[in-house]
Amino acid sequence: MRLSPRVLCRAVGATWRESFPLHGRDVARWFPGHMAKGLKKMQSCLKLVDCIVEVHDARIPLSGRNPLFQETLGLKPHLLVLNKMDLADLTEQQKIMQHLEGEGLKNVIFTNCVKDENVKQVIPMVTELIGSSCRYHRRENLEYCIMVIGVPNVGKSSLINSLRRQHLRKGKAARVGGEPGITRAVMSRIQVSERPLMFLLDTPGVLAPRIDSVETGLKLALCGTVLDHLVGEETMADYLLYTLNRHQLFAYVQHYGLGAACDDIERVLKCVAVKLGKTQKVKVLTGTGDVNVIQPNYPEAARDFLRTFRRGQLGPVMLDLDVLQGRPPADADP
Ligand SMILES: Nc1nc2c(ncn2[C@@H]2O[C@H](COP(=O)(O)OP(=O)(O)OP(=O)(O)O)[C@@H](O)[C@H]2O)c(=O)[nH]1
Numbered sequence: 001m002r003l004s005p006r007v008l009c010r011a012v013g014a015t016w017r018e019s020f021p022l023h024g025r026d027v028a029r030w031f032p033g034h035m036a037k038g039l040k041k042m043q044s045c046l047k048l049v050d051c052i053v054e055v056h057d058a059r060i061p062l063s064g065r066n067p068l069f070q071e072t073l074g075l076k077p078h079l080l081v082l083n084k085m086d087l088a089d090l091t092e093q094q095k096i097m098q099h100l101e102g103e104g105l106k107n108v109i110f111t112n113c114v115k116d117e118n119v120k121q122v123i124p125m126v127t128e129l130i131g132s133s134c135r136y137h138r139r140e141n142l143e144y145c146i147m148v149i150g151v152p153n154v155g156k157s158s159l160i161n162s163l164r165r166q167h168l169r170k171g172k173a174a175r176v177g178g179e180p181g182i183t184r185a186v187m188s189r190i191q192v193s194e195r196p197l198m199f200l201l202d203t204p205g206v207l208a209p210r211i212d213s214v215e216t217g218l219k220l221a222l223c224g225t226v227l228d229h230l231v232g233e234e235t236m237a238d239y240l241l242y243t244l245n246r247h248q249l250f251a252y253v254q255h256y257g258l259g260a261a262c263d264d265i266e267r268v269l270k271c272v273a274v275k276l277g278k279t280q281k282v283k284v285l286t287g288t289g290d291v292n293v294i295q296p297n298y299p300e301a302a303r304d305f306l307r308t309f310r311r312g313q314l315g316p317v318m319l320d321l322d323v324l325q326g327r328p329p330a331d332a333d334p
Contacts, residue, residue, distance in 0.1 A: 016245040016263050020215065020238075027217040030230045031207050038206045039068055045201060048145055050130045051077045053122070053200075055150035055159055057223045058088035058110055061096045062320040064220045066208040069149055076147075077129035078107065081122065083155040084223075085110040089247075089316040095324055113158035120166050122159070123193050143197040145189075152205025153224045160202055163192040219319045224310060228303075237302035238265040240309055243319065251315045255308065272301035 056065055061082050080100070082088075090096070090110065100108055107129060111118045130144055148156045164170045168191065188202045207225065211217045218239045221231040228236060241263065244252060250261045256272050273279055273296030282295045308314055318324070 017242055020218070020242045022214040025214045025217075025235070027211050027214045030217055030221065030226055031209075031211060038204045039066075042147065042149065042203050042206070045147065046076065049076060049147045049201065050133075050144050051079065051126050051146045053079045053081055053126065053146050053148045053159075055081045055083050055148060055154045055156045057151075057154045057225070058082035058085045058090070059223055059317055059319045060219050061088075062099055062323045063216045064151060064211075064223070064225070066151055066206055068206075068208060077126075077133045078105070079122070079125055079129060080105050080108045081159060082108060082110045083113055083159060085117065086112045086115065087310075087312045087316055089318040092318065092321075092324055096320075099324065111155075111159065111162075113155045113162040116162050116166060119159065119162045122163060123167060123196075123198060126198070127196055143199060145199050145201065146192075147201045147203060149203050150205060151207050151220065151225045154205070156205065157202065160190055160192065160200060163200070164190070167193040222306070222309070222319065228306065233299055233302040233306060234265070234269070237269065237305045240305060241265050241268055243317065244314065247317065247321060249315050249317060251313070252305070252308075255313060266298075269298050269301040269305070270296045272305055273297050276301065276304055278304075 052069075054065070054069060088110075093110070097108060107125060109118055109121055109125065111122070113119060126146055127144070148160060150156050190200050190202060192198050192200045205225070207220070211220065217226075218231070218236065220226060221228065221236050222240055222243075241252075244250070245261060245263050252258070252268075253261050256268075256275050258268065258271050262268055278297040278300040279294050280297060281292050283290050284293050309317075
């Protein structure tokens with residue numbers, strides 16, 4: 001009989017870390033400081049815009065958004081698109097919506113831009129929002145213009161391409177990539193709908209100049225909004241393991257053929273490396289001469305662990321479960 005990972009874990013009486021060691025990690029170094037320029041440019045285009053569509057990752061619906069968006073672009077009608085819903089555990093969707101409503105975000109939609117799920121709802125919602133707002137000097141203008149904003153790699157370009165597929169039966173207009181920072185050209189104007197005639201300004205991802213806590217930084221990093229090597233793949237893999245265990249998501253046990261769930265990242269990465277054949281022979285000098293030992297390639301194993309998670313192969317996850325349960329990050333700014 002094959003035991004489920006959950007049973008396996010119980011069988012060995014495993015316990016999980018209560019918290020992740022956050023001290024001594026300098027979150028400021030993980031996030032590039034050049035992004036203010038992009039935000040300035042976006043502000044200068046605001047007078048051309050009827051509605052802001054903010055895209056964010058559905059796995060972190062309550063953290064990691066750039067607060068400057070709200071402060072500087074917040075005067076226009078606003079729709080929050082929580083994308084990558086296929087990768088998110090949305091069991092608590094109702095609670096998420098309530099939480100967001102408490103923050104003044106009433107117009108929220110969950111999407112999967114790879115499979116075009118729910119994307120068809122975006123333009124009708126935007127049209128309604130614009131219809132019930134004051135367009136000031138743009139009142140006479142029959143075409144609508146929306147600006148798509150968000151932190152890097154959340155799927156802004158994918159949303160644009162999906163909108164064009166759905167409404168214009170046209171292919172790619174915006175470059176999509178697996179790494180943050182793909183959209184560099186600020187403000188390309190792209191048509192996304194014929195009736196109503198709607199254009200959209202694509203923008204580069206802009207992170208907040210200061211992340212309020214190391215834990216938020218780690219969540220943003222797991223979602224791929226910052227280049228992995230800036231945080232360190234092994235640190236991220238450890239945070240991922242910590243999260244999966246706390247949430248009792250043990251699919252990694254089966255995926256990598258581990259005997260049981262485990263909270264020790266070194267042991268897990270060692271098994272991953274052996275399973276993937278990512279090991280190397282190194283000579284070690286001992287008192288009795290040279291011996292060859294097999295050393296796991298930890299960075300390679302960490303990269304595979306992260307990649308597998310991001311593809312959704314370890315199951316859907318809600319990285320903001322702690323916030324939803326009223327446990328804000330331990331190191332958050334008051
Ligand atoms: N699983 C999943 N992946 C998605 C979804 N939407 C986008 N992606 C993937 O996420 C990655 C980033 O997508 P982009 O559209 O380039 O993101 P972006 O926000 O424009 O990125 P920047 O240009 O860096 O700001 C790509 O690998 C996409 O294929 C989704 O709904 N589900």
